[in-house]
Amino acid sequence: MLTYEPGDSLAHGLDPRGKLAVQFGLAVAVFGDPTVRGFAVGGAVALGALAAGRLSPLRVVRAYWPVFLFLSVGPVVGGAALGEPWFRVGPAVESLRSVARVVPVVFVSAVYVRTTPVRETRAAIQLTVPGKIGRLFGVGVGLVFRFFPVVLRDLRATRRAVRARAGERRPLRDRVERILTRSLQRSFLRADRLTLALRARCFAWNPTLPPLAFRRRDYLATALGVALAAWPLVARLPGRFIPVA
Template sequence: MLTYEPGDSLAHGLDPRAKLAVQFGIAIAVFSHPTARGFAVGGAVALAALAAGRLSPVRVLRAYRVVFLFLAVGPVLGGLALGDPWFRVGPALESARAVARVVPVVFVSAVYVRTTPVRETRAAIQRLLPGRIGRLFGVGVGLVFRFFPVVLGDLRTVRAAVRARAGERRPLRDRVSRVLARGLQRSQLRADRLTLALRARCFAWNPTLPALRFRTRDYLVAALGLALACAPLFTLVPGRFIPIG
């Protein structure tokens, strides 16, 4: 699982609001244009994001291998049939096109996580969503970014402990139940400690967040995100409207 790492890449220096705009824009663009041209644009934006963040695509594939394996199963299941023919190419290709839309979004999101501190993400959300709703979303996102990698680390530790105690000899169901039960127990303990730590530090809804400032390159990146988000409007060309009355 990728987490924030300090660096001096182009993506590190961008305002988080501009990077969020690109994320939302590419998601709208690739899902509204499931064509070869849409996939090409999404792939180009994803490669540009990886270059801007100096992040290897191999590292992203390795970090999110479970997600990509889950996506790879989709076309196979989509093509299976209960009768002759047992595998249909048409539905499998349709499912593959649907899966392909998710890939560039995952790559761009990985670059964001890798190059954006949690505090800046919270500051960006609270500026985009003012008031108590923004503070609630900011706190929630910050806790998820900090807590989720720790939970995954606990699950890996529990799995390693089960293997060290010859757990591979046990049935798969028994191993899974042991890992999940112990992992859930450790997650609850961490949640209790987190609650106590927040109270001890006088947790506030309005902490001093880092200052955010748009520069020229941030405006350019935000404009790219806005252009991608407006992609569905390009399909509304004259001649496609049906007159009423």
């Protein structure tokens, strides 16, 4: 699981609001224009984001391999049939096209997580969404970003402990039950400790967050996000503007 790592890349220096705009715009573009042209735009943006964050695509695949494994099963399930023919190419290709839309979004999201501190993400959300709703979203995102990697580490530690005690010799159902039970116990214990820590630190809904300021490159990133969000509409204009694939 990727987490924030300090650095001096281009993506590290961008305002989180600009990076969120690019993510939102990319999601709208790839899902709103499911054509070869839309896939090409999404792939180009994803490669550009990886280069801006100095993040290897192989590292993203290793970190999010359960997501990619789940996506890879989609075309197989979509093309499977209960009778002759046992596998249908048309539905499999359609499912593959749906899966391909998600891949660029995952890569860009990985770059965001790798290059953006949690406090800046919370500040960006609370500045974008006003009032108590924004503060609630900011707190929720901050807790998820901090809590989820810890839960994953506990899960891996439980799996290593089971293997160290010759757990591989036990039936699969028994292993899964032991790992899930112990992982849930650790997660609830973590949640109780987190609640106590928040109370001990006088948790505030509106703490002093890091100041955010747009620079020229942040405006460019935001403009890119707006352009991506408008892409499906532009692609459907008459042929004299952009030919529809």
